[in-house]
Amino acid sequence: MAAAERTVLQFSPSPSSTASVTAKVHPLVIFNICDCYVRRPDQAERVIGTLLGSVLPDGTVDIRNSYVVPHNEFSDQVALDIEYHHTMLKSHLKVNPQEVIVGWFSTGLGVTGGSALIHEFYSREVSNPVHLTVDTGFKNGEGTIKAYVSVNLSLGDRPLAAQFQEIPLDLRMVEAERVGFDILKTTMVDKLPSDLEGMEVLMDRLVTLINDVYKYVDDVVEGRIAPDNNIGRFLSDAVGSLPKHSPPAFDKLINDNLQDQLLMLYLSSITRTQLSLAEKLNTAAQML
Template identity: 65%
Template sequence: MAAAEGQTVLQFVPSPAGTSAKVHPVVLFGICDSYVRRPDQAERVIGTLLGSVAPDGTVEIRNSYAVPHNESSDQVSDFLSDLYPSFCRWGVCCGFGGFDDNRGMSFSNCSRGSQELSGFRVSALVALDIDYHHNMFLSHQKVNPKEVIVGWYSTGFGVSGGSALIHDFYCREVANPVHLTVDTGFKNGEASIKAYVSINLSLGDRQLAAQFHEIPVELQMAEAERIGFDILKTTMVDKLPGDLEGMEATMVRLLSLIDDVYKYVDGVVEGDVIPDNNIGRSIADSLASVPKIFPAAFDKLFNDRLQDNVLLAYLSAIARTQLTVAEKLNTAAQVL
C-alpha cells in the first residue's frame, strides 16, 4: 500500500495494537458515578482511562478519571462567546473547522491540531481541560506508576461528532488510544459498552479522516464476583455478609446445584430428559475429582479436622475469658 512515486494514494493505516479491551468493574462504576454527577445541561461526560497494554495488544483498563469538557455542535457563535474565556483559561482546546466570516479570532493558543481554522464552517468544537487532565494523571502516577494512559471514555451511544477531536488529542498522549463508550441512556434497551480504536484515512501526507473501528470488550468481573454481586447490584444493602452468613449462603447454593444435578441424572435415567454427552462427561469429571476415601478414613480425617477446629474455637474462647478475668482483676487492683 505504499504510495507510488509522485502519486497520492488514499490509504487506511490500520492500528497494530488494541486487539481487545478488558474493562474492570471499578472503571464502569467510576464512569457511571461521573455521569450521575455531570454538570447541569452537560450531555455526556468524558474522561481518561488508565491501565496497561499487554504485549499481545490487549488493553487492560483498570482505572479512570473524569475530565471536565465543553462541546457544542450547533450554536457555534453562542458557544464561542460563552466559552472563549474558558478556552483562554484552560489555555487549549481541540478545534476543528473555522469561520466563514473570517472573524479573525486567534486560535493559535487554542488549537494544537493541524486543521485549518479559517474558511470552514465549524462542525464541532470541543474544549477539554488539558491542565486538569495532566494534573490528575500526575497525581495518579504518584500512587501507581504502572498505570499509564491507555485511552479515553465517553458516555453515550457510539461515536459522536466531537469524539474525533478528543481522540485526536489522546493520540498525542499515547499511541493508539482506546475509546470506550458506555451507553448510560440505554438507547437500545440494554447496557452497551463498546470500545474503538481509530484507523486513519489519509491521502498522501494529508490526514482526511479517522475511522473508529470497534474492538471486542471483555468485562473483568472476577474481582466484583469476589465482593459479591448482591452488594453491587442492588441500590441499597443494609448489612455486609459476615463469615458464617456468607458460608451459609454458599452452602445453600451448593446444595441447590447438587440437587439440580440429581434431577438431571434421574431425569436421564427415567428417560424424561434427552441425554447430553457433554453434561454427562462434566458430571463424571467432577465426581472423579472428589477424592474417593474409605468411609473409615474419611471419618477419621473429618473428625480430626473437626476436633482441631473445636480446639481452636475453645482456645479463643479461653483467651477471651482470660481477657475478661484480667480486666476484672485490673480494676479490682485499684480498690486496694
C-alpha cells in the first residue's frame, strides 16, 4: 500500500484548544470541593460540579469559584440536575458577571468511565472545558489535583472518540492559605491553630528561609558554589524593598503590631461572651 493511501490514527486537539493550555486554580475552589464532598449524600461515592472563572489574555484558564451539581451515576449512564445547574449559574452571574463557566470538577483519582459523558455536556456549555479532579481521600498525606482537556481521536478525517489529556496546573497559595491546606491534608487534627500559633509557625518558617539565604550567600562568597545572577538580583530587590529601621525602632514596630493583635483577640473574646450571655438570658426569659 502506498504511503499516500495509508489511514492514520491520530490525536487532534479541538479547534479551541492548543498544546500550551494551562490552568490556575485558587485554594478557595479546593476548599469548597472538599466541603461539598464531606456534605455529600450517604449513597454518593463522589461529587461533581461546575467550575467558574475566566480565560486570561495569555490563554491560562483561571479557576476562581465552583458549586456542586446533584447527579446520579449508573453503570454506563450519568444523570445531572441541569435545572439546578442553570439556577446556580444565574445566581453566581448576578453576584459576579465576570465569572463564567470554564469547566467542571469531580472528586477521586483521575477520570472515570462516566467522565466523558459529563464532559460532553459541559462542552455544550463552554468551548474546550477544563476537567479538574481532586483526590479528597488525601492518600499518603497528599491531595492529588490534576486538570485535563479533551483531545479528539480520529481515524483519518473521521472522528472516533475523545481522550483526556492532562495539562499543567498551577495551585498558588499565600502562606496563610498554605497553612490551612496542610491542615486539610492531615487525616486527624487535634485542634485548629490559634492566630498566635499560626504566627509562630510562620515566623519559624521565615527564620528557616533567612538561614537558607545566609548559607547561600556564605557559600557564594567562600567559592563553594557558583553564583547565580538571577538569585543575586532577586536578593538585591528583596533587601532594597525593606524599610530602613534601627533595631529599637523595628522591635517597637513588631511589639505595637503584636499588641494590636492581642487587643483584637481580647475584644472578640468579650464579644463572644456577651453574645453567649445574651442568648442564655433570652432563652431563660422565654421559658419564664
